[in-house]
Amino acid sequence: MLTEDVQAMLELYEATYMRVQDEAILDNALVFTKTRLSNIANDPLCDGGLSTQIKEALERPIRKRLPRLDALRYIPIYQQDVSHNKSLLRLAKLGFNLLQSLHKKELSQLSNDTYDAYGTYEELVIFTNAVQRWSIACMDELPSYMKLIYKSLLDVYEEMEETMAKEGKAHHVNYAKEAMKEMITNFMAEAKWRREGYIPTVEEHKSVSFMSCGYKMLTIVGFVGMGDIITDESFEWVLGNPPLIKASSEICRLMDDIVGHKVR
Numbered sequence: 001m002l003t004e005d006v007q008a009m010l011e012l013y014e015a016t017y018m019r020v021q022d023e024a025i026l027d028n029a030l031v032f033t034k035t036r037l038s039n040i041a042n043d044p045l046c047d048g049g050l051s052t053q054i055k056e057a058l059e060r061p062i063r064k065r066l067p068r069l070d071a072l073r074y075i076p077i078y079q080q081d082v083s084h085n086k087s088l089l090r091l092a093k094l095g096f097n098l099l100q101s102l103h104k105k106e107l108s109q110l111s112n113d114t115y116d117a118y119g120t121y122e123e124l125v126i127f128t129n130a131v132q133r134w135s136i137a138c139m140d141e142l143p144s145y146m147k148l149i150y151k152s153l154l155d156v157y158e159e160m161e162e163t164m165a166k167e168g169k170a171h172h173v174n175y176a177k178e179a180m181k182e183m184i185t186n187f188m189a190e191a192k193w194r195r196e197g198y199i200p201t202v203e204e205h206k207s208v209s210f211m212s213c214g215y216k217m218l219t220i221v222g223f224v225g226m227g228d229i230i231t232d233e234s235f236e237w238v239l240g241n242p243p244l245i246k247a248s249s250e251i252c253r254l255m256d257d258i259v260g261h262k263v264r
Helices: 006-016 024-041 048-059 067-080 086-118 121-133 136-141 144-165 172-196 202-212 215-224 232-239 243-263
Strands: none
Touching: 006 024, 006 048, 024 048, 048 067, 067 086, 086 172, 121 136, 121 144, 121 172, 136 144, 144 172, 172 202, 172 215, 172 232, 202 243, 215 232, 215 243
16 A cells, blocks of 8 residues: 555655646645655654655655755665665765765866966965865955855865765864865965065975875865775875875876976
8 A cells, every 4th residue: 555655655755746737636646645754754663764765855855956966865865775785875975976076176276276367466365364264254355256266165075074974974074174275375375486476496396386286185085985994094194295195296296287388
C-alpha cells in the first residue's frame, strides 16, 4: 500500500510538482502526500536520515533545487543508507571535490587579476586587510566592484566549512583560509613593488612569486576534501613549505610566466 511505502510516497510527492493546470488528481495527490509525509517526518520513531530527507523535500521539492547543491545535501543521506554503493558514494564525493577545487582555482585567478590589472594600490590595501580579517563586516569598506569578489571568497569557504562540519573536520578549512591569506599577502607585495618601481633581488622575487602562483594554496584546498587520510599534520607540513611544495610552486610559476610571455 502507498501509505506504508514511504519512499514511493515521497516519489509521488515530487512527481506532483510536474503537474500542469487543472490536473485534479495530482492536485489532490500533493495535498495527501504533503500531509502524510509531514506526519511521518515528525514521528519520533522515524529514521533520522529519512526524516531529514522528507523535511528537505517538503521545504523545497527537487524541481525547485539547484542540482549541484541538491547532490551535496543528498550525499550524507545516501551514506546512511545501509544498502548504499560504496564506489558510487566515493565517486560522488570525488566529483564534488573536483568541482569545488575548480571553483577555488577560478576564484584565485579572479583575485590575481584584481591585483594585476584592476585595483588601484589604495584599493588593494583595503582588500588585503579585509582578507586578513576575514569578516563579512569588511564589505562596507570595499569599493563596489570588489564586494562581489570578497563575498564570493567568503561564500566558497563557508560552503567548505558546512561540508566538512558533517564529517567533524570543519577546522581543516582554517588551514585553507590561512593559505589564501598568505597568497593574497604575496599578491600585495608584488603590487607594492610595482607601485614603488622596486626591482627585487632574485631571492626576493622567488620567495614571493613562487607563493603567489597559487600552487600551495590549491594543494591545501585539495587536502581539505581528501577524507581520513589527511590529518592536521598534513596541513602543517604543506604550510611549512617543504622542498616538494617549493619545487612544485617553482614549476607552476615558470610555466605561468612562459605562457604569459607568449600571450604578451
